[in-house]
Amino acid sequence: MRNSIVGFIFLAIACVPGQRDVKFQQYYAEGEVLYQQHCANCHQADGSGLGKLYPPLAKSDFLEKGPEAVLCLIKYGVEGEMIVNGITYNKAMPGIPSLTELEIAEIVTYILNSWGNTSEMVEVNQASLILDTCSETP
Amino acid sequence: MKLQWSSVQAAVFGTVLLMACGNEKPLPIFGQRELVGTDTVYHTIAPYQFVDQDSAVITNATFKDQIYVADFFFTSCRTICPIMKTQMLRVYEATAEMPDVKILSHTIDPEYDTVALLHDFAERLGVTSNRWHFVTGVKDSIYKIAQTSYFATAMEDKSEPDGFIHSGAFLLIDKKQRIRGKYDGTKEAEVNKLIADIKKLRREDAQ
Numbered sequence: 001m002r003n004s005i006v007g008f009i010f011l012a013i014a015c016v017p018g019q020r021d022v023k024f025q026q027y028y029a030e031g032e033v034l035y036q037q038h039c040a041n042c043h044q045a046d047g048s049g050l051g052k053l054y055p056p057l058a059k060s061d062f063l064e065k066g067p068e069a070v071l072c073l074i075k076y077g078v079e080g081e082m083i084v085n086g087i088t089y090n091k092a093m094p095g096i097p098s099l100t101e102l103e104i105a106e107i108v109t110y111i112l113n114s115w116g117n118t119s120e121m122v123e124v125n126q127a128s129l130i131l132d133t134c135s136e137t138p
Numbered sequence: 139m140k141l142q143w144s145s146v147q148a149a150v151f152g153t154v155l156l157m158a159c160g161n162e163k164p165l166p167i168f169g170q171r172e173l174v175g176t177d178t179v180y181h182t183i184a185p186y187q188f189v190d191q192d193s194a195v196i197t198n199a200t201f202k203d204q205i206y207v208a209d210f211f212f213t214s215c216r217t218i219c220p221i222m223k224t225q226m227l228r229v230y231e232a233t234a235e236m237p238d239v240k241i242l243s244h245t246i247d248p249e250y251d252t253v254a255l256l257h258d259f260a261e262r263l264g265v266t267s268n269r270w271h272f273v274t275g276v277k278d279s280i281y282k283i284a285q286t287s288y289f290a291t292a293m294e295d296k297s298e299p300d301g302f303i304h305s306g307a308f309l310l311i312d313k314k315q316r317i318r319g320k321y322d323g324t325k326e327a328e329v330n331k332l333i334a335d336i337k338k339l340r341r342e343d344a345q
Contacts, residue, residue: 042220051263
């Protein structure tokens with residue numbers, strides 16, 4: 001009896017994220033497809049980057065800057081030196097202006113929740129507000 | 139009893155056959171061939187002269203008695219080149235203990251990819267010039283050798299996203315400067331085959 005109660009509670013807890021995450025799962029799945037298409041060439045499917053050419057997105061201290069920096073970077077790109085995990089990278093990353101705000105939100109949700117990264121999801125209205133503020137280079 | 143005997147005979151026959159055919163099938167030799175007297179003359183890589191990331195002059199003689207893998211790329215390419223470099227890095231690592239195997243990457247954007255830039259690129263990739271040469275040179279010479287010697291596509295095309303059209307091929311060249319394999323350098327499975335073929339080619343050389 002006691003075991004079954006514990007089991008029930010355990011199940012209930014396990015199911016909560018599943019309920020909450022229908023939207024998250026949708027963003028994540030779309031984000032993964034878009035990531036493979038637009039980002040994985042350089043940053044790799046596992047987010048490990050490539051040597052000192054392309055910085056990692058997995059275990060990357062750049063992501064500690066929060067979703068704002070990542071959103072703006074995807075939209076507008078970046079040039080010049082960038083230090084990630086103590087290593088100086090210096091290859092230009094072109095922005096992808098053709099991506100919609102929803103698509104960028106999906107990619108960022110995917111990146112921020114893959115390869116050991118954990119974060120909140122970034123919803124499209126949030127992305128929209130942030131993207132309005134990042135006209136200058138991040 | 140009769141049946142048993144025949145299976146033993148089959149086994150013996152099979153073993154004999156296996157011993158006779160023990161030599162593995164050699165890799166193909168690509169390109170046109172002609173018969174000169176009694177000798178078959180195969181397609182080989184035409185003479186070239188480029189400069190690598192250390193400003194060293196690279197010619198056919200650089201790869202004398204060497205097997206090498208060639209490809210065509212450019213450093214500012216965002217489409218297939220990073221994947222090719224990820225895969226070529228696998229070749230580089232897989233051949234670390236093979237002193238007779240080298241890599242030759244040609245830039246098809248020599249105006250942008252200077253010696254200094256290629257030096258930086260190789261360093262950032264973490265590879266050394268004694269095993270992996272990144273070469274630049276006269277643009278037309280690079281395009282010509284790509285098309286006519288390596289049978290690889292490389293040309294400028296302003297309508298392409300990065301301004302060039304080129305194949306992601308990796309070419310396996312033997313010690314006689316002949317093409318022995320062509321692989322899609324963007325596909326992991328093909329590059330696995332390339333790595334296996336390099337070993338096969340070395341066994342052929344050892345015979």
